[in-house]
Amino acid sequence: MxxxxxxxxxxxxxxxxxxxxxxxxxxxxxxxxxxxxxxxxxxxxxxxxxxxxxxxxxxxxxxxxxxxxxxxxxxxxxxxxxxxxxxxxxxxxxxxxxxxxxxxxxxxxxxxxxxxxxxxxxxxxxxxxxxxxxxxxxxxxxxxxxxxxxxxxxxxxxxxxxxxxxxxxxxxxxxxxxxxxxxxxxxxxxxxxxxxxxxxxxxxxxxxxxxxxxxxxxxxxxxxxxxxxxxxxxxxxxxxxxxxxxxxKYLSADNGRRVNLADAYRTLGANPRIVPPGVKPGSGHVYHQYVVQSDQRDRLETHCRDRGVGTSILYPLPVHRQPAYAGRVSLGPGGLPVTERVPERILCLPVWPEMSDGQRDAVVGALREF
Ligand SMILES: Cc1ncc(COP(=O)(O)O)c(C=O)c1O
Missing domain, CATH: 3.40.640.10 (Type I PLP-dependent aspartate aminotransferase-like (Major domain))
Structure with missing residues (x-):
């Protein structure tokens, strides 16, 4: 595979x-x-x-x-x-x-x-x-x-x-x-x-x-x-x-293909256990990454890998938790609770313009079957 x-x-x-x-x-x-x-x-x-x-x-x-x-x-x-x-x-x-x-x-x-x-x-x-x-x-x-x-x-x-x-x-x-x-x-x-x-x-x-x-x-x-x-x-x-x-010259068309892939993941791959990326009104998202959230992220990661769908976690460690910067930054009042939480929940799925329809369907299938 x-x-x-x-x-x-x-x-x-x-x-x-x-x-x-x-x-x-x-x-x-x-x-x-x-x-x-x-x-x-x-x-x-x-x-x-x-x-x-x-x-x-x-x-x-x-x-x-x-x-x-x-x-x-x-x-x-x-x-x-x-x-x-x-x-x-x-x-x-x-x-x-x-x-x-x-x-x-x-x-x-x-x-x-x-x-x-x-x-x-x-x-x-x-x-x-x-x-x-x-x-x-x-x-x-x-x-x-x-x-x-x-x-x-x-x-x-x-x-x-x-x-x-x-x-x-x-x-x-x-x-x-x-x-x-x-x-x-x-x-x-x-x-x-x-x-x-x-x-x-x-x-x-x-x-x-x-x-x-x-x-x-x-x-x-x-x-x-x-x-x-x-x-x-x-x-x-x-x-x-x-x-x-x-x-x-091809950037707008490529971004259009990314949006189509994201739409397919969102609709055909809909699954109550997976939260699709939010899009605010008025926002033209270009899906550099398609990032979902799940309470069972690690299981989702394994599930995707077993079906030939590569994933990554961007970013696993917030910058203020990294050794080089921990002592060199200040945090806003109350700290950063959402920033601390999301690295445990997020998963990036394949999204690139040259993906075939078959590859798109494999991602959709992995999402739907989870
Ligand atoms: C959000 C963000 N800012 C800045 C940069 C820095 O870009 P570069 O890797 O070209 O130095 C990157 C690239 O990784 C990025 O994703």
Whole structure:
């Protein structure tokens, strides 16, 4: 029995092999490998896709978050609010710029930042001044942007969106990444838009922030060999930009296929023992992951494996429980009870655009029969 993987970046390559191979060859033959025409074209195309004025490519999604925070002047002596049920990169990027992470709880149905807990945390926090709020559009589901933007506005704190798992996700018809001052994307190979290696990008419609991100991403250079401010080296390779340009053309169709798979799991695979992922009104979920909950998660995991359906648990340990960060973060009032609970309940099922109908039916069958 061959196991259906949870994600399958190789299938995404094979689906567009000729075009991708052509793009790889084109860059190799060009003799220009860093910050050239492919990067510049991709930045324009991705900004247009998202509906932002600017896109600044970077080496990784982690770097995209770091670029934004540094460009905003956030560092030691500042606090940044985010969640603990996320990829460690969301929190590590805050730590990397020297700011203090203040972590708030999530909504149990869709796993994104709880606006109520955010409000409570901001109203009771007595630590360093909060300079940004970073909601994560986890698994492809937009955070509750109406309420988060309203709360952020009330406290006068800018919002930076972590869109690493949400390429093409929308909220009330508008793409994520355009609500806050900036959005950060990752192009890690398994993402909805994935490179053949690492990659990331910032999107923003703030011209000053765009200019500052561009300075930080390349040694603080405005002019070659003259650093205006301390910077880093975080560039997207030409070769990755060329691959991403091919894959971007298919992103909307690929997201549509993810939504179809999720609809099939939800309806045909309905089972009272399994809670499907919640979708808030107005949310255009793009199912980077299809994450169910169950009181009998471990049994469900074994049941799926026995039927050739691969699964994973994202994330098994909240960031505030991880050795590196346990002593370096603060938690909102009352702690994070939902964040503590969900790792015992969640399971990610296979969802990738090239899945066959037979593979889809195998997942549906595994869900229904549990
Ligand atoms: C929510 C989230 N934020 C940030 C990142 C960081 O992206 P990268 O792995 O490209 O550094 C990731 C990727 O794993 C992610 O899932």
């Amino acid at each position: 061959t196991m259906i993987p949870v994600a399958n970046p190789g299938a995404a390559y094979r689906a567009h092999r000729e075009e991708i191979d052509e793009a790889l060859g084109r860059v190799a033959r060009s003799g220009w490998y860093i910050m050239g025409e492919e990067v510049s074209a991709f930045e324009h195309e991705f900004a247009a896709f998202v509906g932002a004025d600017h896109c600044i490519s970077a080496a990784t999604g982690t770097d995209a978050l770091v670029l934004i925070l540094r460009a905003m002047g956030i560092g030691p002596g500042d606090a940044v609010v985010t969640v603990s049920h996320t990829a460690v990169a969301t929190v590590s990027s805050i730590d990397l710029v020297g700011a203090h992470p203040l972590l708030v709880d999530i909504d149990e149905a869709d796993f994104t930042m709880s606006p109520d807990h955010l409000d409570e945390a901001l109203s009771t926090w007595s630590g360093p001044p909060v300079k940004a709020i970073v909601p994560v559009h986890l698994y492809g589901h937009p955070a509750d942007l109406d309420r988060i933007m309203e709360i952020a506005g009330r406290y006068g704190v800018p919002v930076v969106e972590d869109c690493a798992q949400a390429h093409g996700a929308s909220y009330r018809g508008r793409s994520v990444g355009t609500f806050g001052v900036a959005g950060a994307f990752s192009f890690y190979p398994t993402k909805n838009l994935g490179a053949l290696g690492d990659g990331g990008a910032v999107v923003t419609s703030d011209a000053a922030l765009d200019a500052r991100c561009r300075l930080v991403k390349q040694y603080g250079w405005q002019q070659r060999y003259v650093s205006e401010i301390p910077g880093i080296n975080s560039r997207l390779d030409e070769i990755q930009a060329a691959v991403l340009r091919v894959k971007l």
